[in-house]
Structures are given as C-alpha cells and as structure tokens.
Amino acid sequence: MTIHIGAEPGDIAETVLMPGDPMRAQWAARTFLDSPRQINAVRGMLGYTGTWRGHPVTIHGSGMGMPSLSIYANELLRDFGVRTLMRIGSCGGMQPHVGLRDVILAMTASSISTPSSSLMRELRFAPCADWGLLRAAAQAAETRGITPHIGGIYSSDTFYDERPDLNDQMTRHGTLAVEMETAELYTLASRYGARALSVLTVSDHLLTGDAVSSADRETGFSAMVEIALAAAFPD
Template sequence: MTNTSAAFPWKGGRPPHLPCGPGDIAQNVLMPGDPDRVLLLAEMLEDVTNFGRRREFAVVTGDFEGQRLTICSSGIGGPSTEIALVELGILGAKRIIRIGGMSSLVAEYATGSFVAVNHAIGYTGTASAYRSAGGKAEASPRIVTGLVRAAGELGLICRSGRVASTDSYYLAQDRRYRPVDDERDTAGSFIDNYRAQGAIGVEMESETIITVGGAIGLETGCLLGIHGNRATDDWLEDYAPTQRNLLRIAGRAFSSIDWELRSRA
C-alpha cells in the first residue's frame, strides 16, 4: 500500500506514531516504559542515533557489546504498548524484550532483584483483543532461559515466574486512590486474587507485550526489575542502577540468541 489511508496511516514508509522510519530499527529491541529511560540507557550504547521523541515514544539505535540494538519506549499500559509493538514489527523488529519495573507480591522477591516473565495473567483490554487473533500470554522460552542465564553470568538474581498485568495503577493494584486524609481505603482484594492465580508480581505491560507480540509474529519476553514489594511494603528509591542492569542482562541474552541463530545457519 503506497497511499496513506485510514486503515493504514503510514506515509513514505514511516509510521504515524514512532519517530523513525525504514532502516532505523534493529532486529533486537528493548522496550522500557518511560521515554526518559531511553536516554538513560542510550548512554550505555556506542554509535548511537537518536531519532527523537513523539508523544510517549522515544527511539534510539546503537551498538551494545558489538551488536545492533534499538531501545523504544512503550508509554504506560496496553494501548500505547500495542502501537509501539505493531509499528516496530512492520519496521523490521524480530525480537522484543520489555524492560521495566514491577511490584513483587511475595516477601522473598526483594527489591533490586529481577524476574523473567514466563507467563502473564491479566485484565488488560488490548491483550484480550489480540487473543482472538491467536496471541497467548506465554513468553518465548528461549528468551526466558537466556535472561535467567545472562543474569547469573553477571552475578545478578533473576527468577522466572508468572506476573499479573492490569490497566489500573491505583485501584486494581490495591493502592489508595482517594485523598490521603480520607480514612476509607481500597478493598484490598486484587492482589490476593493475583496471588491465588500464581502471580509473583504485578505491573502494567507484560500481558500486552507477550500476547500482541505472539499474534503478530514477534519473539517476545519481559525482564522486570522489582521496584516495590507489596508483601514487605519496601520501595526502591533509586531505580537507575536496576534499569542499567536490565540492559546488561537483556543485551547479553540477545547476544546468546544471535549466536545460536548464526550457529544453526
């Protein structure tokens, strides 16, 4: 399709949302939520091209330990994450790993450690729509294994596990959503429900990443740094070291996958 249309609003091969075009995107992509984290992580790359920012989407491509890598922010929640995934896929991405934060639901998963998501349960509308197109909330086993192995090689703690994703940051994560001086509180039942379904953490994008990615033919996974622990009420004040370690772990996992693919060729 060469002409812009309502059904496919691209122009000159450029997407309507991401600030980039043909040839700008590497096959391996990391997706943090916050566009400011794209710039934080770009400092760890070499030969970087910064394509700028449009809305919640910031995009850079550079070299990390000898491999080409794109970092693209997803924004918060399912709708903006779907937009980034679809446009990245059309632009040539093959493998995408979400790198972001989550709240642990169990005391033994401490802040500052990591989880490689193997399955996501959730209440996100975007993922529900893509399930009808064949998407399943199951991460690529190769990516999960690669993330856990890479973390171990770097001396970092990373477990695999199931997480819950929700479109709600406050109510559906049992946070206070009324004024602080209001004595009423939430019912506190959402987290108990997630735990009952085997979730060890809660966040907002993994179900969308894995389900949409699977439906459109991408190999996907999620590596989450634990920013908060709802069992102990601990909160990680300085997240920058955790974010940088997310890149180190995921970058190494991508390298091992690329080596595996080359050895099979």
C-alpha cells in the same frame, strides 16, 4: 515512518528494548550502546539506535500501560520488521520471597483484559515469553551473580488499584509481581511470529509497602538492561 514513530527505513534494528519511560530509553541508549542516535521523538516518545558489541540495537519507550505499548509494538513489528522485543521495566513484588531490586523474568503474564481481548472474544489467550530468550536471560543473570525469579506476573489495567481482593488471589496463586504492559507484549509477539521477553526489576512491594530509592533504581535497572542485551545476543 508511521503515525507514532518518525523513523526512516533502516533506522530501527531487528532487536528492540522497550522501557516504559522515554527518558529511561535515552539513559539506557547513552549508557549501553555505542554511537546511539535518536530515531524518534514523535509525541515525546524517544527512541535510539546504536550497537552493543557490534550488534544493532534500538531502545524505544513504550509509555505506560498496555494500550500505549500496543501502539508502539504493533508499528515496530508490522512496519519496521522488528523480530525481538524485550521489555525492561519496573514492577511491584507480590510474594514474600521476592525482594526489592530483585530481577524477575516473566514466563507468563495474566491480565483481566488487553487491547487484544476484543480479537480473542471468548477465548482467554495465555501469553508467554519466548523460551530461547527466557533461557538465555536466566543464564546471563546467573553469570552476573544474580538469581532471577522466573514465573508468572500480572499485567494490570490500572496503576491506582482498588482491588485488594484480586491482589490477594494473585499472591495466593504464586504471581511474582504486577506491572502494566507484558500481557499485550507477549500477545503481539505471538501474533507477528516474533520473540518477546520482559526483564523486570522490583522497585516496590505490595505486601510490605517498601520502595527503592532513585539511586537504587538506577543500579537495579543497569543489571536488567545488561541481562536483556546478553539474552538477545548470547555468546
């Protein structure tokens, strides 16, 4: 048990999927895991552990933004022995060829700053995904008839962004999408010698202003969770 996670030893699996929304963690656990049981509800951040094809899996919310994710990822990695962390979340498309409901596998994650920036000081650390997870996720997606976009994304500190000039530069430099958590997730995985990957669904688009409906989000998120689970436990 830690300050923010009320689980007991053995309650959390070595593989954890992390959506931002705790209610989405509940939905994913009940939809994809066998015999899920709630292992955390501290501060309303829900976590569940069950099995997928016989493999123990925990699905735990991270909250929005890198500071929130950093709290839970640190405790999961440091105190509960988690070895694989996979973010499953939404993102905003930043390229013309990236469409709504598309799946993005984040190879790298740029950021202005993260909670780890003070540790790195003058160094601009380049956080990246685990290659084995990235390759397995690409194969899992293609097996399901999905061609994922693979490349760099941008982890922003703000949701209501007022820097169109920065967004323009991100687009100019090929950034696929923007979200708010991955750069810190990848940094922490590197620090603890663990594996990490963000599997994302495009829910809205910065260039067009389009956004998917609630029903479409559910369908897209289903594919994303399936890809993440298959990547964590390839046949």
